[in-house]
Amino acid sequence: MPEKRIICAALTGNWGSKKDNPALPVTPEEIADAAYEAYCEGAAVVHVHMRDEHELPTMNVDRFRYCIELIRSRCDIIINLTSSGDHTFETIGAYDVRCAPFAELKPEMGSFDCGSMNWMHTTIFENHPMFLEMLGAVMIEAGVKQEIEIFDTGMMGTALHYIKNGVIKEPSHFQFVLGCPGGIDATVENLAFLHRRLPEGATWSATGIGSSHIPILLTTLALGGHLRVGLEDNLFYEKGVLAKSNGQLVGRAREIMRLVGMEPATPDEAREMLGIRSK
Numbered sequence: 288m289p290e291k292r293i294i295c296a297a298l299t300g301n302w303g304s305k306k307d308n309p310a311l312p313v314t315p316e317e318i319a320d321a322a323y324e325a326y327c328e329g330a331a332v333v334h335v336h337m338r339d340e341h342e343l344p345t346m347n348v349d350r351f352r353y354c355i356e357l358i359r360s361r362c363d364i365i366i367n368l369t370s371s372g373d374h375t376f377e378t379i380g381a382y383d384v385r386c387a388p389f390a391e392l393k394p395e396m397g398s399f400d401c402g403s404m405n406w407m408h409t410t411i412f413e414n415h416p417m418f419l420e421m422l423g424a425v426m427i428e429a430g431v432k433q434e435i436e437i438f439d440t441g442m443m444g445t446a447l448h449y450i451k452n453g454v455i456k457e458p459s460h461f462q463f464v465l466g467c468p469g470g471i472d473a474t475v476e477n478l479a480f481l482h483r484r485l486p487e488g489a490t491w492s493a494t495g496i497g498s499s500h501i502p503i504l505l506t507t508l509a510l511g512g513h514l515r516v517g518l519e520d521n522l523f524y525e526k527g528v529l530a531k532s533n534g535q536l537v538g539r540a541r542e543i544m545r546l547v548g549m550e551p552a553t554p555d556e557a558r559e560m561l562g563i564r565s566k
């Protein structure tokens with residue numbers, strides 16, 4: 288039987304817009320359509336950000352709820368919500384807002400970003416220790432599988448600290464996002480370094496932003512990891528060519544897997560691999 292690997296589709300993110308790529312899904316309906324297309328192409332997980340009516344990032348619970356209902360009416364893909372905040376970047380004092388979708392909607396997965404960073408040379412992606420402790424407690428209480436997002440090497444130490452003191456529940460799952468301006472560069476050496484620091488028994492996945500996408504994808508498969516693809520990380524399919532859809536990026540990852548004798552995991556197989564109990 289071919290080896291199974293999980294494909295996570297990161298559909299929208301907080302940064303791109305329809306001006307950058309008209310295929311970027313921004314309404315709840317478009318995001319649900321993109322999730323279903325990603326599922327049909329082989330994704331087992333969708334990582335979901337929400338946008339408001341002006342395409343700006345929002346943590347609005349009702350918008351998340353409506354989108355989740357649309358996705359759920361069509362497929363059983365694992366839904367992984369972002370915790371990264373809204374467009375105001377006023378994250379201090381807005382901890383409740385960032386935790387609310389997890390407390391109220393209890394998604395199967397959610398991103399947990401292990402530290403703050405200068406983001407895209409533009410702003411600060413702030414994840415104060417007080418916020419992370421609160422988010423960790425909310426996620427564990429709600430039964431949300433924490434996806435530990437790692438943008439830089441120091442975040443690994445923070446993740447190990449939180450695993451040790453129970454803010455992150457084991458078995459842990461890591462998502463390495465390489466090549467984000469302000470974070471670690473997307474090189475094979477850097478991915479191998481992060482991989483060596485994983486705790487015993489952890490599962491992991493990786494994505495490279497921009498031109499590094501395919502080298503990081505291939506290295507991840509070689510090192511035994513799972514894949515993340517999607518328009519959040521790559522608006523382009525290749526140099527100078529916009530991606531047509533999230534499904535197109537998932538389909539390419541699936542075909543690369545098949546070339547090396549692997550198959551994409553189904554949502555239920557991914558639940559088993561990640562230790563998620565189906566709700």
Ligand code: ZN
Pocket residue numbers: 297300301334336369371398519
């Ligand atoms: Zn995201």
